[in-house]
Amino acid sequence: MTLDRFYPIFDHSDWLRRMLPLGVRLVQLRIKDQPSGTVRAQIEVSRDLCRKHGAVLVVNDHWQEAIALGCDWVHLGQEDLDSADLAAIRKAGLKLGVSTHDDDELERVMGMAPDYVALGPVYPTILKKMKWHQQGLPRVTDWKARIGATPLVAIGGMSVERASGVFGAGADIVSAVTDITLNADPEARVRQWIGATR
Ligand SMILES: Cc1ncc(COP(=O)(O)OP(=O)(O)O)c(N)n1
Numbered sequence: 001m002t003l004d005r006f007y008p009i010f011d012h013s014d015w016l017r018r019m020l021p022l023g024v025r026l027v028q029l030r031i032k033d034q035p036s037g038t039v040r041a042q043i044e045v046s047r048d049l050c051r052k053h054g055a056v057l058v059v060n061d062h063w064q065e066a067i068a069l070g071c072d073w074v075h076l077g078q079e080d081l082d083s084a085d086l087a088a089i090r091k092a093g094l095k096l097g098v099s100t101h102d103d104d105e106l107e108r109v110m111g112m113a114p115d116y117v118a119l120g121p122v123y124p125t126i127l128k129k130m131k132w133h134q135q136g137l138p139r140v141t142d143w144k145a146r147i148g149a150t151p152l153v154a155i156g157g158m159s160v161e162r163a164s165g166v167f168g169a170g171a172d173i174v175s176a177v178t179d180i181t182l183n184a185d186p187e188a189r190v191r192q193w194i195g196a197t198r
Pocket residue numbers: 028030060061075076077078079080098099118119120128153155175
């Protein structure tokens with residue numbers, strides 16, 4: 001299965017309800033600091049919305065809930081991977097996307113046969129405080145050379161205007177948060193993204 005080249009990330013199923021009808025085909029639900037009942041309910045609603053619209057849902061962090069609720073994909077960062085049960089994730093048939101930021105992390109995750117590798121932040125991000133300021137485009141090219149056929153997701157400070165340069169550097173997929181969620185017209189921005197990536 002080939003993943004769509006545009007990969008928005010949202011923190012609530014209401015965003016998916018708005019954006020999936022526009023043609024989003026790959027989306028992440030990234031919920032932080034919510035009670036477990038809310039997390040489960042959000043995943044369930046998002047799962048059903050994605051099924052209805054024929055989109056791929058990636059659940060961030062909450063791999064146990066993703067298994068329990070019959071989801072298809074999880075995204076795990078390095079700290080998540082310290083405690084996640086990869087065998088259980090694979091046994092349940094879930095696909096796995098992983099975050100990387102440096103050589104050691106890349107070496108670690110390639111041993112897990114991930115279904116995509118994300119590199120970030122390619123550009124400075126305002127979404128969260130990170131140890132890395134910006135990886136830059138040469139790093140995208142280097143990562144792609146090292147992971148071969150595994151899809152490479154570029155994340156961090158992405159915008160419609162930056163997408164073609166990032167694809168040119170070797171990314172297969174571009175992921176964005178605040179370029180959409182903080183835009184004055186998020187629907188129009190998603191339409192621009194879809195136009196720029198298909
Ligand atoms: C596509 C994509 N890339 C990277 C991340 C970051 O994951 P992680 O390092 O676990 O950090 P949190 O998002 O959980 O704060 C991601 N979620 N998606």
